[in-house]
Amino acid sequence: MFKHYTMNQIILPLDLEVKLQENDIAYAVNDLVEQIPDEAFASFLRETGNPAYHPRMMMKVILCAYTQSVFSGRKIEALLKDSVRMMWLAQGYEPSYRTINRFRVHQEVKELLRQCFVQFRCQLVQEKLIEEEAIFIDGTKIEANANKFTFVWRKAVEKYSANLVEKSNQMYDELLEKEIIPEIERENLDELSTEELVQVVKKLDAKVEEYDNQIEASKDVSERKQLRSERKIPKQYRKQFKDYVARKQKYQNDMAIFGERNSYSKSDHDATFMRMKDDYMKNGQLKAGYNVQIATEGQYTLAFDVFSNPTDTRTLIPFLDKIEESFFKLPPYIVADAGYGSEQNYVDVIEHRERIPLITYNMYRKEKKKKYKNNAFYTTNWDYNEETDSYTCPNGKNLVFRYISNRKDKDGFTRTFKVYECEDCSSCPFRSQCTKAKEGYHRKIQYNEKWEQQKEYVRQQLSEEKTGEIYGRRKTDVEPVFGFLKANLHFTRLSVRGKEKVKNELGFAFLAVNLRKYIARSG
Template identity: 75%
Template sequence: MFKNYIMNQLVLPLDLEVKLQNNDIAFHVHHLVESIPQEALEPFLRNEGCPAYHPRMMLKILLCAYTQSVFSGRKIEALLKDSIRMMWLAQGHEPSYRTINRFRVQSEVKELIRQCFVQFRCQLVEEKLINQDAIFIDGTKIEANANKFTFVWKKSIEKYHKALIEKSNELYNELLEKEIIPEIERESEEQLSIEELGQMVQKVDDIVTDYDKKIEASSDVVERKALRSERKYPKQLRKQLVDYILRTQKYQRDFEIFGPRNSYSKTDHDATFMRMKDDYMKNGQLKAGYNVQLATEGQYALAYSLFPNPTDTRTLIPFLDEIEQHYFKLPKHIVADAGYGSEQNYEDILSNRKREALITYNMYLKEQKKRYKQNDFNPDNWQYNEGDDIYICPNQQRLAFKYCSVRTDKTGFKREFKIYECEDCSGCPFRSLCTKAKEGNNRTLMVNKKWEQQKEYVRAKLSEEKTNAIYRKRKIDVEPVFGFLKANLRFTRFSVRGKSKVENEMGIALMAVNLQKFTANS
């Protein structure tokens, strides 16, 4: 005996909601998007043309598709025809893949995604899933939708541009010597501008035009042949000058695209080439990508931002600014790994933001080891006399204060150092172990007092039981989110190009990770 199965019997359509399980992820997507304030939808309103699909519906189907690891516009369109949860969220609408892709990259969608993060965090606070005592910050690199062999390097462009300036100056001097062109009023003696090169082309072009007229007016074969021979050189000059103009314009465009970066991809100008640990052997591969900075708590992504620089040190301050401006008020503790430990970052968090920085520095773990503490030639272990402001080396020689030095990094941040120098290093039996300075030069020591105070602050905070317990949560809080994103969601490469579009897709992917975890814990 079989259960009733008749294909030609009419079955009335039911509400698709009854087909979904009680804790289906579609319900969480629906409630999250419906919590977005109506004011955020006003930029999508249009008074002319065909009525558009509702932005709430479009955002719901994108979030739901990303939770199912479907990122292609065509595959999302296919899901709308055969997925019950997608049919229910779309309520019978079937936007094409072009409509889905156009909506995903709109600049107005960024505000909707931001509202999703704000509303989701409010929901987590309401249900007491996070305690708002700390945020955990870390970064990861995501591959851009760009060919890995389309790199342009800043050093190469600078080299070629410098050679082009020298060639153009040499050609200008040569033309002046041969009296082919008159002297031009130059803005700079170092290099010729595009306008000045254009004037040179015009002068040479006038000479070529005069030869053309003479050749056309002459009927003597020998004379015409001689004139053509004379015309050959200025024609070559004109071609060379036009090439210089085109190359100068190209290099100027390249420098505009570079900005503060050292490379960019021809396929996606906003992507920078970075080392990525992709394979199982952990061999660094150079690929175009974005540095994604993430703030988490309770293994939920609460805020994110994208940066072009591959290192994390210089991303912390602008990321914290963005969190305060667009997401939420910073909690008491800011937790991050040693990649963020710098004097500038400590000063910003402790002095400007009045928060506690639970951030280690590069030498923190090494300083805890017995070998480091017992190394007599390590300046940190040398005796310091605060009254006389001197250091005593292992050979009992005095290193007295000499002068102060100020160093400014690329971002304009200034660091102050005190320079100490040994009285006499000649004949020291420990010289080879103590310094690499040339024979005849005394050992010098650079000490940054502010940096030493900041390191002492970090060591003191991490020695406290409460703050150390918060710091130990970092690895089990922020790192799993990257694992969920790359391993579970299988989001390892962007499908759009350009920073603004990539930011939208990154926000959708991270919110999909949040919804997956929230549904599993509900």
Template identity: 65%
Template sequence: MFKNYTMNQLVLPLDLEIRLQENDIAFAVHHLVESIPDDAFEPFTRTTGCPAYHPRMMMKIILCAYTQSVFSGRKIEGLLQDSLRMMWLAQGNEPSYRSINRFRVHPAVTPILKQAFVTFRCHLVEMGEIKEEAIFIDGTKLEANANRYTFVWRKSVERYSASLVEKSNLLYEELVAQEILPEIERESPDELTLPELEHIGDVLEGRIASINQEIEASSDTQERKRLRSERKQPHLFRKKFAEFVERKRKYAVQKETFDGRNSYSKTDTDATFMRMKEDHMQNGQLKPGYNVQIATEGQYTLAYDVYPNPTDARTLIPFLDEVSSYLTLPKHIVADAGYGSQENYQEILMRRGRIPLVPYTMFQKEKTRKWRDDPFNLVNWSYDETTDHFVCPNGQNVTFRYMSKRTDRYGFTRDFKVYESESCDDCPLRSLCTKAEKGRHRQVRVNVSWEEQKEQVKDLLSDQKTGKIYAKRKIDVEPVFGNLKANLRFTRFSVRGKAKVKRELGFILMAVNLRKWLTQSIARGAF
């Protein structure tokens, strides 16, 4: 006996909602998007032309597809014909992949995504899922949608540009020496500017045109032959200067594109070549990518941003500005040692008025026995506060000499107290203590502000309460990246350009949030 099955009987169309399970993720997507205020969708409103698909519907189908590890516009289009949850969310609409792709990179989607994260966080607070006592910050590298071998390196461009300057100067001097070109008034004696190169090309073009006129006016065969021979050199020089102008323009555009970076990709100029954890060739190959920064609590992403620089320490201050646009910063800012720097501590403590639970780079090493027992380490030297001097392992006084300032390439200034030994001559420990040249003495630099900040961080991380908060970091922010890469298999962006990448990142991180929330709700027996 079989259950009734026939292909010749009409089946009445029913509301697809009753075909979905009570805990289907489509309902979570639906409720989230419906809770976004109407004014967030106003930029999509228009009164002329063909009626557009409703932006709420477009948000729902894209979010739902991302929760199912479907990131391609064509595959999302296919799901609208195959998936019950997608059919229900679309309510019979079937936008093409072009409409889907245009929507998810539209600039007006940015405020909608931000409002979605704000609404989701408010819901978490109401449900008691997060306590708002700390945010956990971390970053990861994700590969850009760019060719891996379309790199442009800043050092190469600088080298080629310097070579261009040298060649153009030599050629200009040769033209003046041979009286082919009159000497021009230059802005700088070291380098010919782009307008000057163009002017030289125009002068050579005029010289060639003048010779052509003489050739046409002359009927003497020998004279015409002489003039054609005379025309060869200006013609060759004009061709070289045309090449110089083209290269000069190209290098200027490339230098502007770098914008402080060391590399970029030709197919996605916002992407920078970085080392990725996913190294399929096992050779440390650099690949074009973005540095993704997220702020989490309770394993939920509350804010996010993308940066073209691979160093986490340089992203913390701008990222805190971005986080502040989503929420009020909580009391504790938690991050790993990659963010520990004097500039970042100063930002959190002084400007933000928050507590940094961020170890510095040498935090773990300073706790080792080898570090504590090293007699040549400055922290192990005895110090006399009244006379402001250290005592080296050989018993010599290392006294204060002068104050020094150092400004890094990013403009941050550090103040140092410089101490110098009274004499290192004939010291039996000299080779172990210093690498200074013979006749010079051991110098040490002490950054007082940095040392005070380090001591403060040590106390915070050693305290029972704040140390317990920091201990949550690994189990709070790291699982988000694990879900993103391992479970959803999102390891490469499908769009190009920083602004578009950030929008796609918003979709995928909200998809991770919704999956996490649904799992937690089922575990609590909410369904």
């Protein structure tokens, strides 16, 4: 005996919510988006044209699709016809993939995503799933939606630009020497600007036109032949200078795109070529990507931002600014790995934000090892005499204070060093082990008093039981988020181009990770 089954009987439409399980992720998606205040959707209203899909509904279907590892607009459109939870969230509407793609990169969606992160964090606080004691910061590199070998390098552009300046100056001098064109007014005698190159082209045009008129007016065949021969020279110069104008404009445009970076991709100008862990060339080939920074607690992403520079050190300060401006007030402890340890970052966190940085520095682990402490040639192990302000080297020689040195980095931050120099290294038996200075020069050491105080402060903080326990949670808090994003959600490559669009897509991705973890824990 079988259960009754027929394809010819009419079945009344049922509420699709009945088909969903009690703890289905669609409910979490619905609850989160419903918490966004109505005022946040006001910017989507239009007085003319066909009524648009409600942005609240669009947020739900895209976010739900991301929780199912579906990132393609066409596949999201297909889910709306196949998936019960997607049908319920859309309430029967079926927006096309074009509508979906346009919506998720819309500039106003950025504010909706920010509201989702804020509301989700408030929910975690109310349910006491996070303690608001510390945030754990880390970064990862995600491959951009850019072609593999579309790199443009700053050094190459600077090299070709310098060659262009040299050749254009040389050719301009030739024009004046041959009296082909009159001299033009120049602001900089070392380099012809784009406008000045255009002036040269115009004068050459006038010279060629003058020859054309003479040829047309002449009736003598030999004279016309002579004029054509003379016309070749300004025409060749004109062709060359037109090429110079185009190349000059291109190099200027390249430098504007670079900003402070050393490379960019022709497919996605905001993407920078970085060294990735997954290397399809197996030869250390750089790939276009973005540096994604997140702040977590309880393995939930509470804030994120996207940067084009590959190093983490220079991202901490702007990322903390972003958190305070858009997401939440910073907790007492800022936790990060050694990649963020720098004098500038310590000054910002301790003095400007009045927070405690549980951030190690590059030599933190090495300095704790017995091998490092027993090495007599490391300057940190040398004896210091406060009265004479001098250090004593392994050979018993004194390194006395000489002068103060100030260094300014790319960001304009100035570090101050005290420079000490040895009295005499000429007959030292340890010279080859102690210094690489050339013969005739003595060993110098540079001591950054501010930096050493910060390092001591960090060592003291991490040696305490409470703060040491908080820092010990770093790996188990922030690292699993990236693992879940890439391994479980299969989000390893971006599908949009441009930093602002990338931020929107990553916002959906991190919210999807949060919701899946939240449902798994509550279930």
